[in-house]
Amino acid sequence: MRGFSLGSKVAIIGLDSVPPELMFQKLLPKLPNIKRMYDRGIHGTLETCHPPITVPAWMVMLTGKNPGKLGIYGFRHRRGFAYKDGYIVNSTTVKEKTFWELLSAKGKNSIVLGIPPGYPPKSIPNCNIVSCFITPGMEKQFTYPAELKEEVLKVANGKYIFDVTFRTEDREAIKKELFEMTEKRFDVAEYLAKNKPWDFFIMHEIGFDRLHHAFWKFFDPSHPKYVAGNPYEHLDEEYYVMVDERIGKLEKIFGDNCISFILSDHGSKGMHGAFCVNQWLEEQGYLKFKTKPTKMTDIDKAEIDWSKTKAWGWGGYYARIFFNVRGREPEGIIDPTNLQKEKTDLTDRIMAITDDKGQKLHNMVLVPDELYGTAIGDKPDLMVYFGDLNWRSAGTVGHSSNYLFENDTGPDDSVHSMNGIFLMYDPKKNLAGREIRGAQIEDIAPTLMNMYGYGAEVNGMDGRKLSEVFA
Ligand SMILES: [Zn+2]
Structure with a gap:
């Protein structure tokens, strides 16, 4: 050697x-x-x-x-x-x-x-x-x-x-x-x-x-x-x-x-900041609340109307997006044969998101099965990076804006x-x-x-x- x-x-x-x-x-x-x-x-x-x-x-x-x-x-x-x-x-x-x-x-x-x-x-x-x-x-x-x-x-x-x-x-x-x-x-x-x-x-x-x-x-x-x-x-x-x-x-x-x-x-x-993924999904018609939170609320604690929700997300360094699929999620509503189209449509919308000043964010959307060849375990449907990872994903809801300049889970200045x-x-x-x-x-x-x-x-x-x- x-x-x-x-x-x-x-x-x-x-x-x-x-x-x-x-x-x-x-x-x-x-x-x-x-x-x-x-x-x-x-x-x-x-x-x-x-x-x-x-x-x-x-x-x-x-x-x-x-x-x-x-x-x-x-x-x-x-x-x-x-x-x-x-x-x-x-x-x-x-x-x-x-x-x-x-x-x-x-x-x-x-x-x-x-x-x-x-x-x-x-x-x-x-x-x-x-x-x-x-x-x-x-x-x-x-x-x-x-x-x-x-x-x-x-x-x-x-x-x-x-x-x-x-x-x-x-x-x-x-x-x-x-x-x-x-x-x-x-x-x-x-x-x-x-x-x-x-x-x-x-x-x-x-x-x-x-x-x-x-x-x-x-x-x-x-x-x-x-x-x-x-x-x-x-x-x-x-x-x-x-x-x-x-x-x-x-x-x-x-x-x-x-x-x-x-x-x-x-x-x-x-x-740079955090982007409120679930608030945005609600605005886009993908997520519906039974009662819309008016103060900061963890998505797990929010009252979601699953019978009208197509997708929701998790916060962190990147956003995990999950679709609510019939036969897969407990109260799924998306026809499994439409899942691929739903992924493509939502990806298009994500790619068009702008920052707080109206400039296009450089977002990236990854699909685990395509990215890894094989994707076992509890994978998200989509993995999303906001603004080249300069923006975190905020999963919490009840904010007055979709753009936060403090991390929603405690003081944090780096990604x-x-x-x-x-x-x-x-x-x-x-x-x-x-x-x-x-x-x-x-x-x-x-x-x-x-x-x-x-x-x-x-x-x-x-x-x-x-x-x-x-x-
Ligand atoms: Zn590390």
Whole structure:
């Protein structure tokens, strides 16, 4: 195998939500450890999946399978064709094998720290696993093997932090908890890398995503709500520098026989606003209320007249649109033979939506079966991105306008973008800061399989081997 010497280990440091614009452009000169890896390694953008959301993106990366094959289209899903019975994805929803499960079958050891969705932790031989930011709390069983929990809590001084509460106005509290959480994550990462056997190491840090959502308007001068001289103007730099130091320490522990990757699952950018998808569907005659809400109301709590409703939607980074189909939904009214025409008609209307100033929004409408080839599980009928994802979808109703300039589910100033980061570094080689182009998130698992010499077994993965890694 060219470019990869037998006996090397591989480590992935997963940084949620990091865009190339921040790490490789704005802040790189302030990040000596990452800059060294950048200057001597291979860097580029890593294009994420549709939808560009943490769950499913990390699983797409580490199974090599697209969201349609995974049957995961975001955190929250409908249960079948029920109107209101939603559920949150957890580790048990993922039926495809992750890279560390494939390695485990070969007798190889892995450390898996916080990869989402990682709760409840799966029992995988030859692995030391700590669950992720969806873990309900420290009192739960969050490690495999179970005994590992005590060690993690000891390293974290009795308080391991899975996530921070970030959609609140108390920015000072978010900041304090964010730094504490990330420092502890890296304390645990160092402990595991030093004390547990591993051929493959992977960790995930959610803090970047929380930093971006809670503070983007403070540190990005191009954000409409930016105020010069605010107390968090350099918080992005402060946080990235802290993580850079921790990556430097971790790299020393990894040693010269380890090839490292720093990867993110998608990028981030400033939010322009939120578009009220259900209010718009009502105006267009697709959605009817028994009593029209006059104050902000969750769509699940609104009194919908299903006998006159053709379609409704969910909020989030993107809109999920569901049609009310006869024989499928409990009170469906659309003739199944007309569903395709209904999809086309609504798509035309969505593409004509304008912003609050009357300018056409650059919307995108995706149909899961067409997009993925196969789309299992609880998929929406249509997936809609408003304004190149600069606009969120607001599922709530009862607003005085279809255009909101605050997120309807709590303070939030950023949205996700399609490009994350790719950085690969081999301490033994100077690859002179080469750029990789066209890397996609599902390419990581087949590339790892090839690095470990199992390239013949990547059948069924959607990604390709990134040949630049081996050149
Ligand atoms: Zn993410």
